[in-house]
Amino acid sequence: xxxxxxxxxxxxxxxxxxxxxxxxxxxxxxxxxxxxxxxxxxxxxxxxxxxxxxxxxxxxxxxxxxxxxxxxxxxxxxxxxxxxxxxxxxxxxxxxxxxxxxxxxxxxxxxxxxxxxxxxxxxxxxxxxxxxxxxxxxxxxxxxxxxxxxxxxxxxxxxxxxxxxxxxxxxxxxxxxxxxxxxxxxxxxxxxxxxxxxxxxxxxxxxxxxxxxxxxxxxxxxxxxxxxxxxxxxxxxxxxxxxxxxxxxxxxxxxxxxxxx
Amino acid sequence: xxxxxxxxxxxxxxxxxxxxxxxxxxxxxxxxxxxxxxxxxxxxxxxxxxxxxxxxxxxxxxxxxxxxxxxxxxxxxxxxxxxxxxxxxxxxxxxxxxxxxxxxxxxxxxxxxxxxxxxxxxxxxxxxxxxxxxxxxxxxxxxxxxxxxxxxxxxxxxxxxxxxxxxxxxxxxxxxxxxxxxxxxxxxxxxxxxxxxxxxxxxxxxxxxxxxxxxxxxxxxxxxxxxxxxxxxxxxxxxxxxxxxxxxxxxxxxxxxxxxxxxxxxxxxxxxxxxxxxxxxxxxxxxxxxxxxxxxx
Numbered sequence: 001x002x003x004x005x006x007x008x009x010x011x012x013x014x015x016x017x018x019x020x021x022x023x024x025x026x027x028x029x030x031x032x033x034x035x036x037x038x039x040x041x042x043x044x045x046x047x048x049x050x051x052x053x054x055x056x057x058x059x060x061x062x063x064x065x066x067x068x069x070x071x072x073x074x075x076x077x078x079x080x081x082x083x084x085x086x087x088x089x090x091x092x093x094x095x096x097x098x099x100x101x102x103x104x105x106x107x108x109x110x111x112x113x114x115x116x117x118x119x120x121x122x123x124x125x126x127x128x129x130x131x132x133x134x135x136x137x138x139x140x141x142x143x144x145x146x147x148x149x150x151x152x153x154x155x156x157x158x159x160x161x162x163x164x165x166x167x168x169x170x171x172x173x174x175x176x177x178x179x180x181x182x183x184x185x186x187x188x189x190x191x192x193x194x195x196x197x198x199x200x201x202x203x204x205x206x207x208x209x210x211x212x213x214x215x216x217x218x219x220x221x222x223x224x225x226x227x228x229x230x231x232x233x234x235x236x237x238x239x240x241x242x243x244x245x246x247x248x249x250x251x252x253x254x255x256x257x258x259x260x261x
Numbered sequence: 262x263x264x265x266x267x268x269x270x271x272x273x274x275x276x277x278x279x280x281x282x283x284x285x286x287x288x289x290x291x292x293x294x295x296x297x298x299x300x301x302x303x304x305x306x307x308x309x310x311x312x313x314x315x316x317x318x319x320x321x322x323x324x325x326x327x328x329x330x331x332x333x334x335x336x337x338x339x340x341x342x343x344x345x346x347x348x349x350x351x352x353x354x355x356x357x358x359x360x361x362x363x364x365x366x367x368x369x370x371x372x373x374x375x376x377x378x379x380x381x382x383x384x385x386x387x388x389x390x391x392x393x394x395x396x397x398x399x400x401x402x403x404x405x406x407x408x409x410x411x412x413x414x415x416x417x418x419x420x421x422x423x424x425x426x427x428x429x430x431x432x433x434x435x436x437x438x439x440x441x442x443x444x445x446x447x448x449x450x451x452x453x454x455x456x457x458x459x460x461x462x463x464x465x466x467x468x469x470x471x472x473x474x475x476x477x478x479x480x481x482x483x484x485x486x487x488x489x490x491x492x493x494x495x496x497x498x499x500x501x502x503x504x505x506x507x508x509x510x511x512x513x514x515x516x517x518x519x520x521x522x523x524x525x526x527x528x529x530x531x532x533x534x535x536x537x538x539x540x541x542x543x544x545x546x547x548x549x550x551x552x553x554x555x556x557x558x
Contacts, residue, residue, distance in 0.1 A: 009366035023396035110495025117309025206498035
């Protein structure tokens with residue numbers, strides 16, 4: 001009976017994961033096939049789609065642009081969030097409740113809705129924002145915010161920040177020094193885990209990029225969309241390259257969040 | 262010392278007053294560190310939202326509900342709403358059931374397989390949007406490998422990736438990993454003793470789930486449902502990439518009113534957006550009420 005049950009549970013888990021895995025596997029095979037027309041299996045294998053992709057300067061540029069935007073917005077998020085969380089936890093702990101509601105906004109307001117407001121608000125701004133990477137860096141900060149706030153405030157609740165800072169004060173350190181030398185190192189793992197998680201999220205962002213900037217500053221996702229008319233094998237190679245990147249980032253994120261326990 | 266001299270006394274009190282003043286200012290100094298964050302959050306999150314809310318009530322520079330009556334007069338926009346609601350509801354419902362089955366079976370396997378599957382779901386939850394739409398075109402498109410296989414077996418029916426059924430399949434695909442990740446911790450609440458006790462008392466597995474398992478899980482199920490629903494109704498990238506924006510969904514309507522080639526009507530887009538947020542708000546409220554009730558019951 002128990003063996004029988006275990007068999008059922010195993011088939012359920014493998015069956016469902018198998019279905020989830022199928023599109024990924026098919027894209028993988030497709031990206032290595034020389035041609036795969038109206039047959040169930042491909043005709044032959046080749047790596048020419050990857051060489052074609054990796055030598056396409058437009059792809060490399062789009063990739064660099066995406067990296068630039070993602071890294072800048074994560075840096076911006078860190079610069080804004082790290083002092084903010086410390087001030088909240090050390091001076092105004094009651095504000096944490098307010099923040100927990102505020103960070104739901106990026107989830108509650110769909111990106112399409114936000115982009116309507118952003119597009120109209122900044123269409124005639126004196127410094128041009130629409131169509132430039134700067135508006136994406138600002139909006140991506142709001143996407144990364146919930147992940148960062150949650151992860152870092154979790155790390156904060158595991159350390160006794162008052163005692164640590166008071167001890168540092170007794171030893172003659174200023175609050176800033178205590179923060180930089182004692183509090184920050186304690187946040188490293190939560191910070192890294194949330195950074196990689198947000199990174200893989202931001203790399204896949206399409207809505208803001210498409211509506212606010214589009215082809216004026218072609219990011220990886222926009223490039224992927226614009227390549228839809230070319231060979232399916234080529235786009236598969238592109239999707240797989242992107243997916244390997246995401247895979248590494250999620251792996252790093254889980255690696256760091258595990259180490260946190 | 263100098264303190265006794267009256268001339269210096271004046272300057273001293275001034276100094277101490279200044280000192281008291283700056284120390285009072287010093288009390289608020291930490292707030293300065295909050296300001297950059299507040300500024301950015303306001304510019305990129307709050308201000309756009311407020312713009313949408315206000316401008317949804319402005320038509321030709323006047324305060325009116327004209328935009329809203331235009332929505333309710335337009336069968337096209339209403340169809341977008343009903344398509345979005347239909348797909349969001351069924352993809353969340355089916356996705357959540359499949360995720361619950363996956364998670365409940367997963368807990369019976371040993372920890373090595375479990376960790377591997379959790380890591381995989383985590384990863385595949387990032388496989389969404391444009392890349393996912395392309396992967397679906399490859400396997401389920403008109404000449405996709407799975408399409409051909411199913412057609413050969415004669416079980417394809419009238420499935421078409423670029424129609425409602427295809428979109429539903431795509432949405433369910435990205436709902437399952439998200440649902441599984443949300444439900445996974447909740448299943449910890451199911452204790453093995455409760456199951457064994459119910460078996461001792463002669464209950465069937467089915468009865469255990471109806472009487473014990475599901476009531477314990479219902480707050481988590483309802484809570485996850487609302488997240489999946491919000492995720493689906495706000496989705497734009499996958500449907501845009503799959504149908505080039507030709508399938509009528511509410512997010513497609515909003516985007517085409519602000520960034521299409523012709524007929525730009527940002528205020529109408531704002532009204533549709535406001536209705537969408539209102540809809541999400543009402544559903545969340547009903548859901549919270551159900552969750553509260555299931556805790557008390």
